Amino acid sequence: MKSLKLLLTVLSFAFIANFANAAVLPYSSSTEAAQIQSMLNSIDYTNYIKGDTKVNVSFFINAQNEIIVVTTNNQDLDRVLKSTLNYRKISVGELEYNKVYTVPVHIK
16 A cells, blocks of 8 residues: 555655656757747847857747747846847747746857
8 A cells, every 4th residue: 555655655756757847949940949049149249248158948839920039047147038039929839928038048
């Protein structure tokens, strides 16, 4: 009986952990990631950072196909990333509406 309870507990934690992670947006030249990349390339990062930086940008797509940035992991770039991406329309192919996605961004 103890082993059954332990097994159910482990399975429930594994099930919950699987859904707790935000989806990472896979990169492809014809997908939403390429559209986001072109928007991010328009920013002059020299005013905000001094070297190579990696930033995770979490966002979702609303019903009007607009990007809504939820959070970033870099306070120096948070404001400029949100002002660049928020409420910009993209063509949506594979993404689901109102699901949080995370895009890793490497700035050189």
